[in-house]
Amino acid sequence: MIRDVNDPKGLIRESYRIEGIGLEECRSIFMDWALSLPDGTDTGPALDALIETYGAEAPDHPMTGILREGRAGMVPSGRRGGRRGRMQ
Secondary structure, eight states, X not given: OOXXXXXXXXXXXXXHHSTTOOHHHHHHHHHHHHHXXXXXXXXXXXXXXXXXXXXXXXXXXXXXXXXXXXXXXXXXXXXXXXXXXXXX
């Protein structure tokens, strides 16, 4: 089996294979996927690739909707925290 750098544990791939999977299960899998990515991974391109790979074949699948929500909900962070950010 070839490992996908955008889905290293195969969580997204497997979610599309689960018969009758619901929105809440997909959200849980998505969170596990996001937490399992290596540090420094740019999730935007990873989500784009996953949507292209799986969403095209299953546009009505709940995971496709979750992936699209994740991509649309990405907002660049204006502040990273720390004392300096709190003092302004």
